[in-house]
Amino acid sequence: MLDTHDRSDRFHEECGVVGIYGHPDAANLAYLSLYALQHRGQESAGIVSSNGQALLAHRGLGLVADIFDERQIRRLEGTSAIGHNRYSTAGSTVLRNTQPLVARYTYGSLAVGHNGNLVNADELRLRLEHQGSIFQSTVDTEVILHLIAGAQAPTLIDRIIEALAQLRGAYSLVFLTENAMVAARDPYGFRPLVVGRIQDGDRQTTVVASETCAFDLIGARYERELEPGEVVLCTSQGLQSYKPFPREPLSRCVFEYIYFSRPDSKLYGKSVYQVRQAFGRQLAREAPVEADIVIPVPDSGVPPALGYAQQADLPFEMGLIRNHYVGRTFIEPRDAIRHFGVKIKLNAQADVLRGKRIVVVDDSIVRGTTSRKIITMIRSAGAREIHMRISSPPTVGPCYYGVDTPKRRELIAANQDVEAIRRYITADSLSYLSQAGLYVALQQSQAGFCDACFTDRYPVPLGERPKGSQLALFELDR
Ligand code: 5GP
Ligand code: SF4
Ligand code: MG
Numbered sequence: 052m053l054d055t056h057d058r059s060d061r062f063h064e065e066c067g068v069v070g071i072y073g074h075p076d077a078a079n080l081a082y083l084s085l086y087a088l089q090h091r092g093q094e095s096a097g098i099v100s101s102n103g104q105a106l107l108a109h110r111g112l113g114l115v116a117d118i119f120d121e122r123q124i125r126r127l128e129g130t131s132a133i134g135h136n137r138y139s140t141a142g143s144t145v146l147r148n149t150q151p152l153v154a155r156y157t158y159g160s161l162a163v164g165h166n167g168n169l170v171n172a173d174e175l176r177l178r179l180e181h182q183g184s185i186f187q188s189t190v191d192t193e194v195i196l197h198l199i200a201g202a203q204a205p206t207l208i209d210r211i212i213e214a215l216a217q218l219r220g221a222y223s224l225v226f227l228t229e230n231a232m233v234a235a236r237d238p239y240g241f242r243p244l245v246v247g248r249i250q251d252g253d254r255q256t257t258v259v260a261s262e263t264c265a266f267d268l269i270g271a272r273y274e275r276e277l278e279p280g281e282v283v284l285c286t287s288q289g290l291q292s293y294k295p296f297p298r299e300p301l302s303r304c305v306f307e308y309i310y311f312s313r314p315d316s317k318l319y320g321k322s323v324y325q326v327r328q329a330f331g332r333q334l335a336r337e338a339p340v341e342a343d344i345v346i347p348v349p350d351s352g353v354p355p356a357l358g359y360a361q362q363a364d365l366p367f368e369m370g371l372i373r374n375h376y377v378g379r380t381f382i383e384p385r386d387a388i389r390h391f392g393v394k395i396k397l398n399a400q401a402d403v404l405r406g407k408r409i410v411v412v413d414d415s416i417v418r419g420t421t422s423r424k425i426i427t428m429i430r431s432a433g434a435r436e437i438h439m440r441i442s443s444p445p446t447v448g449p450c451y452y453g454v455d456t457p458k459r460r461e462l463i464a465a466n467q468d469v470e471a472i473r474r475y476i477t478a479d480s481l482s483y484l485s486q487a488g489l490y491v492a493l494q495q496s497q498a499g500f501c502d503a504c505f506t507d508r509y510p511v512p513l514g515e516r517p518k519g520s521q522l523a524l525f526e527l528d529r
Pocket of ligand 3: 351
C-alpha cells in the first residue's frame with residue numbers, strides 16, 4: 052500500500068470554517084457555528100481556542116455533536132476560537148488530517164482551518180521537503196503552515212501574506228495565534244467566506260464563517276463577504292483589512308448555489324433558496340412537459356422543484372420522503388433487498404405517485420447511479436411517466452477547487468450525451484438547465500463565477516504532479 056497517495060484524494064476538501072474573536076464563550080460559539088455548517092463536512096471536526104497564553108485544541112472524527120461535549124468546550128477556554136469541519140473520502144479520513152492544524156514555530160503557536168483545494172500543493176510540498184520540512188499530515192493545508200514558518204517577514208500578517216502569495220488555487224482560511232485571528236480568501240474568490248458581528252453593549256465580537264446560516268444560529272449580524280484576495284487581521288486593536296495580491300478573474304463557485312450551501316444562507320449577496328427556486332422556474336421555461344405533479348428529490352431538489360411547479364402551474368407534492376437519521380453505518384440485510392441503499396434514505400409514496408405523470412426535480416446528476424435507483428423506485432410505486440429535470444447543466448468535469456466530485460471517468464455526463472443518460476437512468480424524458488439559463492436565473496453574467504465542472508473551462512489549471520514525490524510515505528501508518 053505504498054502509493055495510496057493518489058492525487059485524487061486531495062480533491063475532497065469541501066469544508067466549513069468559522070472564526071470567533073472577542074467573546075467569553077468563543078469555543079461554544081465556534082461549536083454552534085460548526086453545527087450549523089455540518090452539511091459542509093461530516094467526516095471530522097475540530098476547534099482550537101486561545102486563552103491569550105496558549106492554544107487549546109480538540110478534534111475528532113465524525114459529527115460535530117458526537118465530537119464535543121460540555122466538558123471539552125469548557126476546557127477550550129479563551130476569547131477567541133477557530134473551527135473546521137471536513138468532508139473527505141475514506142482514504143484520507145485519519146485523525147492527523149483533521150483540522151484546524153496546529154503548529155509551534157519560532158514566533159509561538161499557529162492554528163489554521165482551510166476550505167478549498169490548492170492546485171500547487173504537491174509542488175510546494177516537494178520544495179519544502181527538499182528544504183528539510185517534515186510533514187505530519189497529507190492535507191494541503193499543512194503546506195501553508197510550513198510556508199508561514201519559513202517566511203522571513205517580521206510580523207504575523209506579513210508572514211501570512213508572504214506564504215499566501217505562493218499558493219495557487221482555492222482557499223478560504225482562518226488562522227489563530229495566542230492573540231490574533233486572521234481570515235483570508237483567495238484572489239479568485241472560489242470558496243465563500245463571510246464576516247459578521249455580535250454587538251453586546253460595548254463588547255464587539257468579530258465572526259467569520261463559510262456561510263451566513265452560522266451567524267443566524269449564534270445571533271451575529273451579517274456584515275459582508277470577505278473580498279477575493281482580502282486578508283483580515285483581528286487583534287485587540289480591532290479589525291484591519293489588507294489587499295496585497297494582484298487582482299485575478301473573479302471565480303466564485305456557482306455549484307455553491309446549486310447544491311453545496313444551505314438554502315437559508317445568503318451567498319454572494321443573494322438568498323440561496325431564492326436562487327434555487329429561480330433555477331427551477333427557468334428549467335420549467337426551458338423544458339416544459341405535460342404532467343400531473345412535480346416532486347423533488349429531497350433535500351437538494353426541494354427549492355428548484357418548488358420553482359418548477361410554480362412556473363408550470365402544477366401541484367407540488369412530496370412523492371419521496373427522506374429519512375433524516377441515516378448515519379454512515381447500518382447493518383445490511385443478509386438477503387439482498389432491491390435498491391436497499393437508496394431505500395434506506397428515500398421512500399416512494401405509492402399513494403401520491405400511482406398512475407401519475409411525474410416531473411422529478413433534482414439539483415444534479417453526478418454518476419447517475421442514485422438517479423437510476425430513484426426512478427426505478429418511483430416507477431415501482433406506480434408512476435405512469437417520469438420526467439427528470441435537473442436544475443444545473445450536465446456535470447462534465449471534476450472540481451479542482453475543493454468540491455467532492457468524482458474523477459472524470461465516473462461522471463456520467465463527461466462520457467455520455469443527454470439521451471444516453473436518459474436511457475441509463477430509465478426516465479421517459481430528461482432535461483438539464485442550460486448554461487445560459489443558469490445565468491438568466493441568477494440575473495448575472497457568467498463573468499464572476501467558476502462553472503468549470505459544467506463547462507470544462509478551469510480558471511486555474513491543475514499543475515502536473517511532480518516526479519519523485521515522497522508523499523506516499525506519509526500514508527504508511529494508516
Ligand atoms: P447520482 O444520480 O449522480 O448518483 O446522484 C445525484 C445526487 O447526488 C443528487 O441528488 C445530488 O444532490 C447529489 N450530489 C451532487 N453533488 C454532490 C456532492 O458533491 N456530494 C454529495 N454527497 N452529493 C452530491
Ligand atoms: Fe465550484 Fe464546479 Fe468551480 Fe468546483 S469546478 S469551484 S464545484 S463551479
Ligand atoms: Mg440530492
